[in-house]
Structure formats: structure tokens, C-alpha cells
Amino acid sequence: MTLTEFRYIVAVARERHFGRAAEACFVSQPTLSVGVRKLEEQLGVILFERSKSDVKVTPEGKPIIEQAQHILEQVSQLKQMAKQNSDQLDGPLKIGAIFTIGPYLLPSLIPMLKKLAPKMPLHIDEDYTHNLRTKLRNGELDVIFVALPFDEPEVDVVPLYEEEFIALLPEKHPWVKRDKLHIVDIADEVMIMLGAGHCFRDQVIEACPQCKDSSLNPQKDWITGSSIETIRQMVASGLGISVIPRSAANFHNEKLGLVTREFDNPKPSRKVALAFRRSFPRKKALEIINNALSQITIEGAKPLD
Numbered sequence: 403m404t405l406t407e408f409r410y411i412v413a414v415a416r417e418r419h420f421g422r423a424a425e426a427c428f429v430s431q432p433t434l435s436v437g438v439r440k441l442e443e444q445l446g447v448i449l450f451e452r453s454k455s456d457v458k459v460t461p462e463g464k465p466i467i468e469q470a471q472h473i474l475e476q477v478s479q480l481k482q483m484a485k486q487n488s489d490q491l492d493g494p495l496k497i498g499a500i501f502t503i504g505p506y507l508l509p510s511l512i513p514m515l516k517k518l519a520p521k522m523p524l525h526i527d528e529d530y531t532h533n534l535r536t537k538l539r540n541g542e543l544d545v546i547f548v549a550l551p552f553d554e555p556e557v558d559v560v561p562l563y564e565e566e567f568i569a570l571l572p573e574k575h576p577w578v579k580r581d582k583l584h585i586v587d588i589a590d591e592v593m594i595m596l597g598a599g600h601c602f603r604d605q606v607i608e609a610c611p612q613c614k615d616s617s618l619n620p621q622k623d624w625i626t627g628s629s630i631e632t633i634r635q636m637v638a639s640g641l642g643i644s645v646i647p648r649s650a651a652n653f654h655n656e657k658l659g660l661v662t663r664e665f666d667n668p669k670p671s672r673k674v675a676l677a678f679r680r681s682f683p684r685k686k687a688l689e690i691i692n693n694a695l696s697q698i699t700i701e702g703a704k705p706l707d
Contacts, residue, residue: 403441403444403445405473405474405477406437407437407438407440407441408441408470408471408473408474409427409474410423410427410434410437410438410441411438411441411449411450411463411466411467411470412467412470412471412474412540413426413427413434414434414438414449414450414457415450415459415463415467416536416540416542418456418457418458419457420434420435420438420457438450445466447460447462447463447466448460448462448463449462449463449466449467450463471540471541474541475541475681478541479681479683489521490683490684490685490686490687491519491521491522491684491686491687491690492521492522493521493522494522494523494524494525495522495523495524495525495544495545495684495687496524496525496527496542496543496544496545497524497525497526497527497543497544497545497546497547498526498527498528498529498534498537498538498543498545498546498547499526499527499528499534499546499547499548500528500529500530500531500534500547500548500549500601500602501528501529501530501596501600501629501630502549502596502600502601502602502630502647502650503547503548503549503647503649503674504526504528504547505528505630505631505650506647506649506650506653506701507547507649507674508526510698510699510700511694511695511698512524514694514697514698515690515691515694518690518693518694519687519690522687522690527543530599530600530601531548531549531552531601532599534546534548535552535554538554538557538677538678538679539554539557539679541679544678544679544682544684544687545676545677545678545682545687545688545691546676546677546678547562547675547676547677548601548674548675548677549601549602549605549672549673549674549675550672550673550674550675552675552677554677556679556680556681557677557678557679557680558677558678558679558680559675559676559677560675560676560677560692561673561674561675561706562673562674562675562676562695562705562706563673563674563700563703563704563705563706564671564672564673564703564704564706565647565648565649565671565672565674565700565702565703565704566647566648566664566665566669566670566671566702567585567605567606567609567645567646567647567648567665567669567670567671567672568645568646568647568648568651568662568663568664568665568702569583569588569643569644569645569662569663569664569665570633570634570637570643570644570645570646570651570660570661570662571637571643571660571661571662571663572637572638572639572640572643572659572660572661573659573660573661574640575643575661577643577663578661578663580663581663581664582663582664582665582666583663583664583665583666584665584666585610585665585666585670586610586612588610588643588645589610589612591642591643592625592641592642592643593624593625593642593643593644593645594624594625594626594627594633594636594637594641594642594643594644595624595625595626595627595633595644595645596626596627596628596629596630596633597626597627597628602647602672605670605672606645606670609670610670625641625642627644630646630647630650631653633646634646634653634658634660635658637660638658638659638660645670646662647672647702648701648702648703649700649701649702649703651701651702652701673706674703676688676691676692
């Protein structure tokens with residue numbers, strides 16, 4: 403058995419599709435299929451249930467694939483250990499961020515990282531929290547930006563900053579005349595929110611329990627947008643209002659005829675953090691990220707100790 407075969411089975415387990423797994427491994431599908439079958443024969447275990455529509459890991463295959471992933475991570479760490487005397491800032495860094503953080507943090511962070519670590523290009527992946535969690539655990543990503551709480555075994559989490567939530571309104575909305583709003587007010591409004599799977603949506607609902615009250619405006623009646631920028635366009639059209647993170651406040655609002663308003667105390671907010679595997683060997687890369695963050699301005703962000 404070989405490391406290449408281990409990469410094949412890990413890719414198939416992740417993609418749940420032999421064709422996509424082959425593309426991810428930069429080989430043809432027949433080559434990958436032969437490698438997987440060869441490993442199954444050597445182990446005497448069927449690793450995958452194959453059907454026309456899906457590929458599932460068998461109960462017997464699950465611990466084997468998890469061990470294969472662990473071995474691949476260990477090999478990667480061995481390579482890093484062999485380069486201890488080399489520059490840890492030389493080589494790509496794989497960064498992940500949830501959809502409501504990446505577009506508003508990375509445009510400021512990336513130029514600063516390029517200045518501080520010019521030989522460290524970034525591979526960037528925006529995704530849902532649960533997908534980023536898996537990719538971090540599997541070694542597909544090195545560090546991720548997420549909203550707290552975030553708990554994962556063998557992962558360290560460094561709180562970075564806190565940012566408030568604000569209301570996004572069309573310029574002719576009656577609330578524009580008010581200096582501040584109460585979060586409970588949104589329960590009576592036509593709300594445009596991110597869809598299920600976005601942690602920011604869950605945080606807004608947590609901040610406004612009245613939104614769950616069917617006598618007001620049931621959650622199921624909320625209009626769904628695929629991204630904050632799509633939501634911004636719908637609010638501009640007059641379809642409804644929204645709640646967004648402060649860091650996303652001023653993207654083209656004046657051009658679109660949009661207005662933001664703060665909420666009164668207790669102000670809803672979220673905490674943003676950096677998460678990375680405890681075993682990640684490039685500690686200097688983490689230091690550079692923290693250094694870069696200290697030198698940029700994130701709108702409405704309050705640093706956390």
C-alpha cells in the first residue's frame with residue numbers, strides 16, 4: 403500500500419464521487435479506481451458502497467480512512483520538520499473563512515500579509531462553518547476564520563475581535579428617522595436573511611428570540627438570500643430589511659440608496675476567531691497573521707484580549 407492510494411481513498415470519502423475525487427488528485431478516474439480497488443484487495447476490506455448516484459464509506463472503511471488521513475497529516479508534518487531550518491513563510495498557506503467574514507476581512511488582510519510575507523501566497527476557501535471544520539481537521543486547510551463558539555478536538559482557537567450587528571434599510575424606510583433600533587423590532591418586519599447553514603443567520607435568531615414567535619413573523623416566512631451582497635441588492639429594491647455584520651456595513655450603500663442603523667443595548671454582536679490544528683508546524687505563519695491583523699482596520703471591530 404502507498405501514500406498515493408491513501409490520498410485516493412481520502413479524496414473519495416471527501417467527495418463521495420470517484421470522478422470528482424480523481425480531479426482533486428489530478429489523475430484519471432480509471433487510475434484512481436484501480437488504486438482504490440487494489441488497496442481494498444490488500445486490506446481485505448470493502449471501503450466504499452458504490453451506486454450510480456452516490457458513494458458511501460462502509461462502517462469497516464471509516465476507521466481505515468480516518469487512519470489514512472492521519473498518516474497523510476503525519477507525513478506532511480515530517481516534511482515540515484525536515485525543513486525546520488528553512489523559512490516557514492516560504493510556501494502557500496491554506497486559509498478558510500466563513501462567507502460572512504471572508505469578503506470583508508480578506509481585502510484588507512491579504513495586502514498586509516503580502517507585504518509581511520511575500521513568499522507565502524494564499525490558497526483561500528470560503529465555506530460554511532461545518533465544512534471548514536472538516537477541512538481543517540483533514541488537513542485541507544491550515545487556518546480558518548470563524549465565529550465563536552467553535553470547539554474542535556486538537557484545535558486551538560484565538561479570539562480576534564468582536565463586531566456588532568446592524569440593520570440594513572432602504573433609504574425611504576420609516577426607521578431611517580430613528581437614531582437607534584431595538585433588535586426585537588425586526589420580528590415585525592419583512593426580513594431578508596441568509597439561508598440555513600449560515601451561522602450568522604442562527605446568531606441573529608439567537609439575538610432576537612421573538613423572531614421564533616409564530617404570532618409575530620415566523621422564521622419560515624423570512625426571505626432568503628444566498629450572500630450578504632445579494633441581500634444588499636434585495637434590500638435596495640425595497641423587498642424588505644436585513645441585519646448584517648458591522649464589517650459589511652458600507653459596501654456601495656450610498657450608490658444603492660441604503661442606510662444602516664445601530665441597535666440599542668444590549669447590542670447583538672459576534673466574536674470572530676482564528677482556528678488552527680494544535681499540531682500545525684508553521685507557527686511563524688500564525689504569528690504573521692496576528693501581526694497583519696494588528697496593522698489593519700476592520701470596520702466596527704473591537705479587539706479581544
